[in-house]
Amino acid sequence: MLKPSLPRLLLLAGLLLPTLACADDTDTLLRQLRDAHGAEAWRRHGALIAQGREDADGFTGEWRMAVDLRNGHYAEHAKTPLFTRADGADAQGRWHQDITGLSHPYDSAEAAIVAANEDWLRRFAFLAADDRTGYRRLPDADANGHRYQRLEATPAGGRAITLWLDPATHRLDHATYASSFLLATEAFADYRDVDGVQLPFRITASAVTAGGGEDNGSTDIVQSYRWLERAPAEALARPDNTVRDVSMAGDARRTTVAMHLEGGFLLVDASIDGKGPMPFILDTGGHAILTTDAAKKLGLATQGAGVSTGSGPGSMEMAYARVGHLGMGGADIRDLAFLVMPYPHEFYERGEGREPIAGILGLEIFERFAVTFDYDKNQLVLQAYDRGDAPPAEHGERLPVTFTYDMPLVDASLDGKQGVFGIDTGNGGLTLLFPQWAARNGIAAHYEHGAPAPTGGVGGLFTAHFAHAQGLQLGTQKLDNVVAMLTRADAGATGNPTEAGNIGQDILSRFNVHFDYRRAEMVLLPRKPPVPAQYAMAGFRASKSAAQPDRYKVSWVLAGSPAAEAGLKAGDFIVAVNGKAAKSIGLGELRDAVMNLPEGTPLKLTLDGGKVLDMRLRDVAPR
Structure with missing residues (x-):
C-alpha cells in the first residue's frame, strides 16, 4: 500500500490544536471505527492476499500484495511496461527493490519507525483488540472540502498517525504521518464487504515536502482480496538479489x-x-x-510521467526511458x-x-x-558482485552504513554532537547541517549568524548560512578545518528533521573511499600525501543561459566578500574569467576558479563593458 518513495514532513493538519476530547470519546470513536470495518470478522483471519493494478508514474501495470496480519510481514510488487519494483518486510527487516531490479535494506532507526507505521496501516491493525497501539481523540477537522472525525494512533515502534474518519460511516478515509522529510498520506475508498470485513478497493498513496514539493504517488485498484490462515512463504520472499545483468x-x-x-x-x-x-x-x-x-x-x-523531490523545497517533473x-x-x-x-542549462553545460x-x-x-x-x-x-557474492573486503577504517531510503547513512559528530549523516558523493558543495538537529543539539545559533548563500538542487534554490565548524569526526578521523552550511526546514531532503546533515565531496575527497553495500560499510583509505582543506572564495553566484552562452549573469554577491569589494554587483555579466572567454567555461570550471582555493589566490573577472575586476580570494566563513 504505502510506497517506498514516501518519506516526511510535519503533520500540518491539526496536530498543534489542543486535545478537547476525553478518554471516553476516544474509546467510543475507536469502537465505532472497528465496528464499521468488521473487526470481529477480521480477527478470524491470519493473512490477506490482494491483487489488481497500479496507476503510478504515468504507467498502469499489475499489482499484488501479501500480508501476514499477525506480524506485519509483507511483500508488495508493482510491474509496469518498463520496470518492476517491490517492497517488503520480514524477520530481517524492511527491504526495497528499486526500478533497476536489485534490492537493499531500509535499516536505519528512522526506517524502522516508518516501517512500523507502514505495517500497521497495511494490515489494518486498528482492528486488533490486543494491539499495543496508543490512541488519542483529536478535534474534528476539515480537509479536502469535508469534515472528519480524527483519532491519533501511535503503533508500537512507530510514530503518531492521524486517522481521518468519515463521520457518516465511521470508516477510515485517509491517514497521515511524518516519514523522513515528507508528510505521507494514504487514502482509502470504494469500500466493499469481503467476508464480513469492509476493505478498500482503491488505495492512493502520496507525499509532500514542507515546501510544497510533491513526491511520486500511486493508486492501487484492487480487483480481488483473499483471506488465508497463513501467507505462503513464496509470496513473502525477498528478491534473491543475484546480479544477472x-x-x-x-x-x-x-x-x-x-x-x-x-x-x-x-x-x-x-x-x-x-x-x-x-x-x-x-x-x-x-x-x-x-x-x-x-x-x-x-x-x-x-514513457510515463512523474515528479521527484530532492534538495530544495519544490520538485521536478520526470519521465522514463529504456x-x-x-x-x-x-x-x-x-x-x-x-x-x-529537465535539468537547467547551467547544470549540464561545460563550455x-x-x-x-x-x-x-x-x-x-x-x-x-x-x-x-x-x-x-x-x-x-x-x-562486480558476481552471483551476488561480495569481492574481497578493503583494508581501512570501516564505518557501518544504513539506509532510510536510497542514500547511505553513517554516524558522525559535528561540533561534538553525534548524529546521522548522509554520505552524498553528488554533493559538490559544503557539508550540510539540518536545522532541526542543530536546534535540538544547541548549535544552530552559530550557523544562523553565518554568511548567507543561495543553494539548492532538484527542488529549487533557497538561502542557507555557512560558518566554520569546531570539527567533524568520522569514525576515528578528526577533521578540524570544516565549513558547514545550515539549511532550512522546508528545504526538502536537505532539511530532513530525522538526520543531522549531509557530507559531500568537501570531506570525502580528503580520503580515498570504498563503498560495499553488500557488507553495509564505507571504508576510509588514507590519501598520500594528505589533502588540505581550502575555503577561500570570491563570494558570488552566476549562471549561464542557453540564450546567452557567451556570458555569466551574476545573481548574488556576498556582502563584504572579495567580489563585493572589487565592485561586482547582481545583474552584471561576466564575459571572461582569468582571461578565458566565458563561452568556453562551464559552471564546474567557473566554480573551480572562484571557490575552495588557497588564501590569496588571484582572480580576474572581465565584464561585458570591458571593465576588469581584480581580487584575491579569502575564507569568508565566520568562525
Whole structure:
C-alpha cells in the first residue's frame, strides 16, 4: 500500500490544536471505527492476499500484495511496461527493490519507525483488540472540502498517525504521518464487504515536502482480496538479489573508470547504447538519470510521467526511458530504466567544445559493484558482485552504513554532537547541517549568524548560512578545518528533521573511499600525501543561459566578500574569467576558479563593458 518513495514532513493538519476530547470519546470513536470495518470478522483471519493494478508514474501495470496480519510481514510488487519494483518486510527487516531490479535494506532507526507505521496501516491493525497501539481523540477537522472525525494512533515502534474518519460511516478515509522529510498520506475508498470485513478497493498513496514539493504517488485498484490462515512463504520472499545483468570484459571481476572532480562534482565516463563516452555525476544519493537534452540527442523515447523531490523545497517533473546498455570501463550493464529530467542549462553545460554532463548515475551502480573512489589516481574502481557474492573486503577504517531510503547513512559528530549523516558523493558543495538537529543539539545559533548563500538542487534554490565548524569526526578521523552550511526546514531532503546533515565531496575527497553495500560499510583509505582543506572564495553566484552562452549573469554577491569589494554587483555579466572567454567555461570550471582555493589566490573577472575586476580570494566563513 504505502510506497517506498514516501518519506516526511510535519503533520500540518491539526496536530498543534489542543486535545478537547476525553478518554471516553476516544474509546467510543475507536469502537465505532472497528465496528464499521468488521473487526470481529477480521480477527478470524491470519493473512490477506490482494491483487489488481497500479496507476503510478504515468504507467498502469499489475499489482499484488501479501500480508501476514499477525506480524506485519509483507511483500508488495508493482510491474509496469518498463520496470518492476517491490517492497517488503520480514524477520530481517524492511527491504526495497528499486526500478533497476536489485534490492537493499531500509535499516536505519528512522526506517524502522516508518516501517512500523507502514505495517500497521497495511494490515489494518486498528482492528486488533490486543494491539499495543496508543490512541488519542483529536478535534474534528476539515480537509479536502469535508469534515472528519480524527483519532491519533501511535503503533508500537512507530510514530503518531492521524486517522481521518468519515463521520457518516465511521470508516477510515485517509491517514497521515511524518516519514523522513515528507508528510505521507494514504487514502482509502470504494469500500466493499469481503467476508464480513469492509476493505478498500482503491488505495492512493502520496507525499509532500514542507515546501510544497510533491513526491511520486500511486493508486492501487484492487480487483480481488483473499483471506488465508497463513501467507505462503513464496509470496513473502525477498528478491534473491543475484546480479544477472552485468558483463565484464575478459570475464574479469574488476574494472577501472576515469573520474575527476569539476566544480566539486565527481564526473565519470560512461556510454549509453554504445554512444560516448559521456560525463555523468556519480551520486550515492542518486539514480540513473539522463538530462532531457541528453535523452533527445541519444534518440531515446520517453514513457510515463512523474515528479521527484530532492534538495530544495519544490520538485521536478520526470519521465522514463529504456537503455539497452550502460558501459563503464570494461563493465556493461544491460537493460536499465533511466529517469529523464529537465535539468537547467547551467547544470549540464561545460563550455564550448566540451561534452555536456549527460546525467547522474547512482544506486544501480552501488548495488551491482563494490566501488572505490581513488582520488589519488583519478580513477573509479568497480568490483562486480558476481552471483551476488561480495569481492574481497578493503583494508581501512570501516564505518557501518544504513539506509532510510536510497542514500547511505553513517554516524558522525559535528561540533561534538553525534548524529546521522548522509554520505552524498553528488554533493559538490559544503557539508550540510539540518536545522532541526542543530536546534535540538544547541548549535544552530552559530550557523544562523553565518554568511548567507543561495543553494539548492532538484527542488529549487533557497538561502542557507555557512560558518566554520569546531570539527567533524568520522569514525576515528578528526577533521578540524570544516565549513558547514545550515539549511532550512522546508528545504526538502536537505532539511530532513530525522538526520543531522549531509557530507559531500568537501570531506570525502580528503580520503580515498570504498563503498560495499553488500557488507553495509564505507571504508576510509588514507590519501598520500594528505589533502588540505581550502575555503577561500570570491563570494558570488552566476549562471549561464542557453540564450546567452557567451556570458555569466551574476545573481548574488556576498556582502563584504572579495567580489563585493572589487565592485561586482547582481545583474552584471561576466564575459571572461582569468582571461578565458566565458563561452568556453562551464559552471564546474567557473566554480573551480572562484571557490575552495588557497588564501590569496588571484582572480580576474572581465565584464561585458570591458571593465576588469581584480581580487584575491579569502575564507569568508565566520568562525
